[in-house]
Every structure is written in C-alpha cells, then in structure tokens.
Amino acid sequence: xxxxxxxxxxxxxxxxxxxxxxxxxxxxxxxxxxxxxxxxxxxxxxxxxxxxxxxxxxxxxxxxxxxxxxxxxxxxxxxxxxxxxxxxxxxxxxxxxxxxxxxxxxxxxxxxxxxxxxxxxxxxxxxxxxxxxxxxxxxxxxxxxxxxxxxxxxxxxxxxxxxxxxxxxxxxxxxxxxxxxxxxxxxxxxxxxxxxxxxxxxxxxxxxxxxxxxxxxxxxxxxxxxxxxxxxxxxxxxxxxxxxxxxxxxxxxxxxxxxxxxxxxxxxxxxxxxxxxxxxxxxxxxxxxxxxxxxxxxxxxxxxxxxxxxxxxxxxxxxxxxxxx
Amino acid sequence: xxxxxxxxxxxxxxxxxxxxxxxxxxxxxxxxxxxxxxxxxxxxxxxxxxxxxxxxxxxxxxxxxxxxxxxxxxxxxxxxxxxxxxxxxxxxxxxxxxxxxxxxxxxxxxxxxxxxxxxxxxxxxxxxxxxxxxxxxxxxxxxxxxxxxxxxxxxxxxxxxxxxxxxxxxxxxxxxxxxxxxxxxxxxxxxxxxxxxxxxxxxxxxxxxxxxxxxxxxxxxxxxxxxxxxxxxxxxxxxxxxxxxxxxxxxxxxxxxxxxxxxxxxxxxxxxxxxxxxxxxxxxxxxxxxxxxx
Numbered sequence: 001x002x003x004x005x006x007x008x009x010x011x012x013x014x015x016x017x018x019x020x021x022x023x024x025x026x027x028x029x030x031x032x033x034x035x036x037x038x039x040x041x042x043x044x045x046x047x048x049x050x051x052x053x054x055x056x057x058x059x060x061x062x063x064x065x066x067x068x069x070x071x072x073x074x075x076x077x078x079x080x081x082x083x084x085x086x087x088x089x090x091x092x093x094x095x096x097x098x099x100x101x102x103x104x105x106x107x108x109x110x111x112x113x114x115x116x117x118x119x120x121x122x123x124x125x126x127x128x129x130x131x132x133x134x135x136x137x138x139x140x141x142x143x144x145x146x147x148x149x150x151x152x153x154x155x156x157x158x159x160x161x162x163x164x165x166x167x168x169x170x171x172x173x174x175x176x177x178x179x180x181x182x183x184x185x186x187x188x189x190x191x192x193x194x195x196x197x198x199x200x201x202x203x204x205x206x207x208x209x210x211x212x213x214x215x216x217x218x219x220x221x222x223x224x225x226x227x228x229x230x231x232x233x234x235x236x237x238x239x240x241x242x243x244x245x246x247x248x249x250x251x252x253x254x255x256x257x258x259x260x261x262x263x264x265x266x267x268x269x270x271x272x273x274x275x276x277x278x279x280x281x282x283x284x285x286x287x288x289x290x291x292x293x294x295x296x297x298x299x300x301x302x303x304x305x306x307x308x309x310x311x312x313x314x315x316x317x318x319x320x321x322x323x324x325x
Numbered sequence: 326x327x328x329x330x331x332x333x334x335x336x337x338x339x340x341x342x343x344x345x346x347x348x349x350x351x352x353x354x355x356x357x358x359x360x361x362x363x364x365x366x367x368x369x370x371x372x373x374x375x376x377x378x379x380x381x382x383x384x385x386x387x388x389x390x391x392x393x394x395x396x397x398x399x400x401x402x403x404x405x406x407x408x409x410x411x412x413x414x415x416x417x418x419x420x421x422x423x424x425x426x427x428x429x430x431x432x433x434x435x436x437x438x439x440x441x442x443x444x445x446x447x448x449x450x451x452x453x454x455x456x457x458x459x460x461x462x463x464x465x466x467x468x469x470x471x472x473x474x475x476x477x478x479x480x481x482x483x484x485x486x487x488x489x490x491x492x493x494x495x496x497x498x499x500x501x502x503x504x505x506x507x508x509x510x511x512x513x514x515x516x517x518x519x520x521x522x523x524x525x526x527x528x529x530x531x532x533x534x535x536x537x538x539x540x541x542x543x544x545x546x547x548x549x550x551x552x553x554x555x556x557x558x559x560x561x562x563x564x565x566x567x568x569x570x571x572x573x574x575x576x577x578x579x580x581x582x583x584x585x586x587x588x589x590x591x592x593x594x595x596x597x598x599x600x601x602x603x604x605x606x607x608x609x610x611x612x613x614x615x616x617x618x619x
Binding site: 022027031032035036038039041046049050051052054055057060114117118120122123129132133134138139140142143145146147150152154155157160194197198200246250252257260262277281285296302310 | 352355359360362363364366367369370373381382384385386432435436438443444448454455458460461462464465466468469470471472488489491494497520523551552554559569572573576581583586587590593594597598601602605606608612613614
C-alpha cells in the first residue's frame, strides 16, 4: 500500500473526532447568519398562520366579505356601526363577561388554597399533584359532554343530589344564571388544578427566611399565607389572571357543546349563554350565513375587549398586592 | 459524547415543603376530597358509558359501572350505526398530534439553542417578541385563516390543522431556559475548536443534552393538539374528523344517547389517560418548570 489516506492510517477502533474544517468565509457565515436560520421557522410560521391572519382580520372587517359572494366591497366602519346596535352582540358580551368572572375568581382562589396545601411535607406527593392535574388532561369536549350529562334536567346526577335538599328538576340549560353556573363549574373543574401547580412552583421559590421571620413576629400560618406567600408570588398571580382572561373571554367549546342542539351556536333558545366567540362562529360558519366581514368585526372587538380587560386586570392586581406589602 | 452534561432533572424537582411542617390530617382530608372531585367526572363517564341508555333514567341513578361498556364502544366504532368513522378519527388525531409534537420539539430546540448559546444581533429583541406572541390571541384570526385554507386547498384536509400549530412560543421559551441551564458553554466551545459548525454542535452536543425537556415538551404538545377542538371543528367535516370533532358529532343527534356519547368520550380520553398515568411525574415537572420562569 503506497497510497494511504488519513483515515486508513488511523488505528482501528480509536475514536477520533472528525475534523472537518470549513473554509474561513463559510465559518464566518455560519457564526453570523446561522442563528437567524434557527429562529426563522418560528417567526415565519407564526407570521403566516398567526399574525398575518389576525392583522388581516382588521381589513376583512371593513368589507362585506361573504363566503358565498366572491366579490366583496369596502364598507368602511359599516360593520362596526351595525355591531354597536346589535343587541345579540351586547347580549353575548354580557354573557361572556359574567361567565368569565364567576369562573375565574373561584378558580384562582381554589388554586391558591390548593397550592398552599400541596406546599407542605406530604406523603404521596406526586399522586396528589397528578390528581389535581387530571382534569387538565381531559379534553374540553369530554369535560363539556360529561358535565352536560351531569347537569341534565331529568336524569342528571346534580339534580338528583339537589332533590334531597328540596330543589327539584332545575333546568340548568334553560335559565340564564343557572346555565352560567353550570359552565363556570366546567371551567373551574378543568383549570383550578393546573393553576394550583403554577402557584405551587412559584411558592417553592420563596426563601424560608421570610417565613421564619414572620413566625418570630408571631404570624400564624394563615397570616403568613396572606402576608408572605401571596405578595411573594404576585408576578405569577398576574400571569395566571392574564392567561385566564385571554382564555376565558374566548370561551367556546363548553357552551357550544352544552347546547341541546349542537351545530347552531345560539347558546340556548333565548341566547342565554351565547358567548362572543359563539356569536362569531354563528355569523361566520353557523346557520349558513358566512358573513365573514361582520364576523371579522366581532373578532376585532373581542380582541380589543381582551386587551383592555387584561390591562385593567394587570393594573388592579398590581395595586392591591403592593398595598399590603 | 458521554461528557455531555448531567442535565438538570426536569421531572424531580426537590420540593422544599418544610416550611409549614408536615401536613396535618386536615390537609390530607382536603386533598383527598379534591382528588375525588378531580377523578369523579371521569369515573362517571365510565359509569354512563357502561350502561344501557335506558338505565340512565333509573331512580336512584346507579353509580357503579354496568356491563355494556364493550357493547357501547362497539357501537361507537360501528360506522353503520353512527354517522362517523371513529377509526379514521383516531388515526387522524394520532397523525396530527404526532407531527405537531415532533415539529414543535425540533423547531423549539433549534430556536432555543440559538437564543441560549449563540450571539447574534437582535437576539434579545427577538426573544422578547417570542414571549410577547404568547399573549396574542391568534385564534381570533380564524376568518382570514379560513380564507387562507381555501386558497391553499386544505379545507377538510389534515394540513389545515397541522400547519398553524407547527411552532410554539411556549416551546421556544422552555427550550431556551433548559438549554441555557443544562449545556455548559465550555462544551460548545470545545466542539467548535474541534471544527464543528453550529448545526453539528446542535446535533451532537445540544440535542443529546435536552432529551428530558424535549420529551416533556413533546408530551404536552401532543396532549394539547389531541384535545384541540375549535379550529378542527371549523376546517374539518365529520367525514374526515379528528377525534374531538368525531365525539362532538356523536353528541349532535336529536335524541341524546348518553351511553353512546360518553362511550365515545371515554375512548377519546383513554390514550391520554394512559400516557398521563405512565409519565405524570415528568409532565408535572415540565409544567412547573415552565411556570417558574414565566
């Protein structure tokens, strides 16, 4: 063998890093440019299927676009003026806000208490944590269908139990407040445990010294919870409030499947629990209306509503907490 | 590369837990009640799914499972009796959730690596943008997105539910935090000296080190995609559904056949339930880890 390549001369079996040096200019390019290539997929896909449609919604909302009518014309703020005088829309806004409040407040309070309980020295810790996360694994569709059965008027378990305390055959679906309560139970059941785990994670980052100091000052556990735990996890509370706002104001699946006649999205015979997201769906895809321009205006208003309420929440939660620290 | 990192365990965070001492009996009572409340609706779906539909009207209602479970599940899969093909639905959901989970993990790891370990102009601003996108309710863009799908010819086809979910801001964020904390800079520098270009560094150094976080992210993404309903309901039809669309179609008959509906529901939950029971500890670790940094 007169010709021996570099690889052949290496001792068999010896692990050697393969050195493949790139030309200098390519290495410069690699260091300078490749990072952009690695983050590009995220931004490109988010742009194409997230940001662009959202922005384009604003444009569509200024037209009378309809799926059945290929030619659409510019109508300016026409959809918005119509929307402002649309009593169904305001009804949906009211329902959405009400359901959001009566599901978010108990949900986060339960989550706080639950996190506090989980933040002790527990036997079977993982088992308890798993049990509170179980509802989160259950799909929204499953939650909605199971609870719809539980809340059904004639054969529902909830009414069976309530029958023993003198409330007979509550028609949960038909009433306004009662349907809101049923929906809020679904939302709370699914999300309380998840938020509890997030609070728990934040609580575990609180230094022990704070509790020791509070204990020396004579603070009982409940006061420690109120004056040490809660202020210390304030950023996390703000985070969960905003996330619940964004999710809660877009509530769709639970009320949609709560309807006896699925497919329409009226939210009950009297629209007693039609949310804004359902109204959007009704105008765009339900009952063969395909009013895309009008639905886009609804979407944009919902977006504004979410932005404003998130901001208000942020300010309120920040103020309350800093007041008692 | 056996030298690669002892990655920070994502599953077993040592909990502090000593601050309020041991849990008292009352704590256990409360937590047991909560655990029961969490499990009960799932148990109830099994009870209803295993009964004859006429037994639903029993008074008092029976609270133990009946003997009809397999009969009812058989009805769910019998496309002669129900107007959907449940096998197609399960296969579709598995494909969609699988592809999305894989893609989210890959792109999140790539971007996370760039943000955590490579220096490039504008990286801070771009990372901030990623986090900010988590607060944008992109679901509200469904009207133009639907029009987009018409133009792409994807209506009623799986790409329509896959494409918009291929990346996740939460994933990028989680991976960035994990890579920053678990891959030593020295290791990256060393492989650079050895002549690795950045993609090889990613492949041989970073990827092996992020396996635990990648598994958790993949699982969470799979679950979320499996459970997705609003968008699939809009772009797919009962002829080519995901499992959630199929279950909701079962429920949309004029006469409520609760035994049938909850049998389908039960089948739709089962795969995730198995995954959760097997890997719950890791999933909880992932959620809590993502939460602390947020």
